[in-house]
Amino acid sequence: MKLLSLTVTTEQENLRVQDVLRDVYDVSESYLSKLKRRPGALLKNGEPVYTTAKVQAGDTVSFDPGDPEKLPIPKIPYPLSIVREDEWLLVLDKPAGMSVHPARDPDEPTVENALASYFTGTDNPHPVSRLDKGTTGLLTVAKSGYVHARMKTIQHMGRFQKTYLALAAGVPKEARFMIDAPLGPEPGSTYRQCVRADGAEAKSICEVLKAVDGMSLVRLTPYTGRMHQLRVHMAYAGCPLLGDWLYGERSALIDRPALHAAGLVFTHPITGKEITLSAPIPEDMRMLLREPDGKNGSEFYELT
Numbered sequence: 001m002k003l004l005s006l007t008v009t010t011e012q013e014n015l016r017v018q019d020v021l022r023d024v025y026d027v028s029e030s031y032l033s034k035l036k037r038r039p040g041a042l043l044k045n046g047e048p049v050y051t052t053a054k055v056q057a058g059d060t061v062s063f064d065p066g067d068p069e070k071l072p073i074p075k076i077p078y079p080l081s082i083v084r085e086d087e088w089l090l091v092l093d094k095p096a097g098m099s100v101h102p103a104r105d106p107d108e109p110t111v112e113n114a115l116a117s118y119f120t121g122t123d124n125p126h127p128v129s130r131l132d133k134g135t136t137g138l139l140t141v142a143k144s145g146y147v148h149a150r151m152k153t154i155q156h157m158g159r160f161q162k163t164y165l166a167l168a169a170g171v172p173k174e175a176r177f178m179i180d181a182p183l184g185p186e187p188g189s190t191y192r193q194c195v196r197a198d199g200a201e202a203k204s205i206c207e208v209l210k211a212v213d214g215m216s217l218v219r220l221t222p223y224t225g226r227m228h229q230l231r232v233h234m235a236y237a238g239c240p241l242l243g244d245w246l247y248g249e250r251s252a253l254i255d256r257p258a259l260h261a262a263g264l265v266f267t268h269p270i271t272g273k274e275i276t277l278s279a280p281i282p283e284d285m286r287m288l289l290r291e292p293d294g295k296n297g298s299e300f301y302e303l304t
Contacts, residue, residue, distance in 0.1 A: 001066030001087060001123065001144060003043070004270070008059040017044060017061055018051040026153060027063070031146055038068055065146040065270075071124045073102065075117035078109040083138065083277055088147045088270050089128075090115070093279040094139045096256050100130045115141060128152070129162075129225060134243075136282045137261025138162065142269075150269035155225070163263035164220040164230060165209075165281055167288060168239040169248060171216040176207045179233040183226045192246060193228045195236050202226045204233045210289065215242055217289060220259075231257055242288075258285050 006024045008015075021027040027035075032051050035042045041064040042049055055061060065088075081093040092111070094100070099110045115125035126148035128140040140160075142148035154160050184199030186192040203223040210217040216239065220230050231247050234240055240248025244257035264277045 001064070001121070003062040004065050005060055005062040008055045008057055008061065010057045012055065013057045014054055016051065017042070017049055017053050017055060020055060020061055021051075021063060025063070025065075026150060027146075028149065031149070034068070035063055038064065040064070041068075066144045067122045067124050069122055071116070073112050073116040073125065074106065076107075076109040076113035077117045078114035080111075080114050080118065083279060084275070087143070088268075089140060089142045089151070091138055091140050091264065091277055094131055094136055094261075096134055096136050096282065096284070099133045100127050100139065111139065111141070119143065128160075129155070131261060132228070132231075132257070132259075134256030135259045135261065137164070137279045138264045138277060139261070140264070140266070147269055151266075154267055154269055159267040161265050162222065162261055164222070165260045165262045165285070166218050166220055166230065166234065167242040167254070167258035167285055168216045168218050168234055169242050169251075170214065170239040171211045172206060172208055172218070172237060172239050174208075176205070177237075179204045179206060179237055181233060181236055183229060183232055193226070193232050195232065200224070200226055202229050202233065204230055206234070206237065212289060215288070230259060253288055254284050256284075258288075260285060 004025060006020065008020060012020050018032050036051060040048065042051065043062045044053060044055065045060055082090060083093055084091045094111060101112055102110050111127065112125045119125065123143040126142040126145060128142055128148060128151045131137065131139050140151065142151050180203050181195040182197065182199035183193050183202040184196045186194040201224055205221040207219040208216050209219055222229050231241055231244055235247040242258040243251040243254040260281055262279055262281065266275055268275055
């Protein structure tokens with residue numbers, strides 16, 4: 001991962017190195033502390049420098065945004081569908097049945113295992129947001145702890161928005177509605193979540209795109225990121241996701257919760273550019289929406 005550099009402006013003159021790094025690259029106190037201990041990771045005009053050193057207009061300040069070493073994640077080669085990749089981060093289309101983090105079974109490949117094998121140098125997988133094992137679609141992964149922290153800041157600033165497509169059991173009464181229901185752990189369970197008055201704020205938008213055979217294709221937009229949010233909210237609205245054994249019922253039609261992260265718009269943490277990505281609806285969901293004449297109903301899969 002290459003060094004990130006800035007040229008000190010007249011307005012920044014006589015500030016400390018750590019001040020201009022915070023100002024331009026949002027470098028945290030903890031990360032500055034790590035840079036101090038890494039030879040060659042912090043430079044002024046190409047030479048090692050203390051974080052407290054003063055700068056002058058025209059000086060070049062550089063730092064290494066990569067991880068100092070490989071994380072001890074077992075490498076398991078596994079083919080991944082990569083939608084977009086650059087030096088800082090990667091977005092992939094996660095398949096169903098694959099966990100993001102290492103599983104109890106050391107031989108079961110996960111996203112982190114596969115990326116630990118795929119990445120070179122000291123790049124490491126730092127998932128920005130997780131998807132449940134059964135959920136398919138777009139998953140963003142930072143290649144270093146610093147980039148991961150920047151992505152988390154972008155999320156909190158509302159500049160990271162995902163759109164999901166799902167198949168729901170039943171058809172909601174309204175074509176478009178907001179589900180505003182706080183979520184928290186279900187009493188007596190270590191895994192299930194539920195709607196509860198003392199829970200954390202949770203908001204989702206549901207839009208019905210198509211109804212067929214007692215089920216509906218819906219577009220879901222979460223405005224918060226709670227555990228199992230969309231699954232719990234759709235069950236709360238009376239239309240649990242098809243195949244969601246945890247919050248609804250098992251289905252003979254699909255062996256997982258029918259949820260797909262189909263669209264993503266975010267501000268790149270390093271370049272500042274807006275990135276727009278999409279992932280096609282997976283085959284197991286698409287097959288259930290085919291028209292009698294063989295059409296696949298692709299007109300309903302557009303994100304807007």
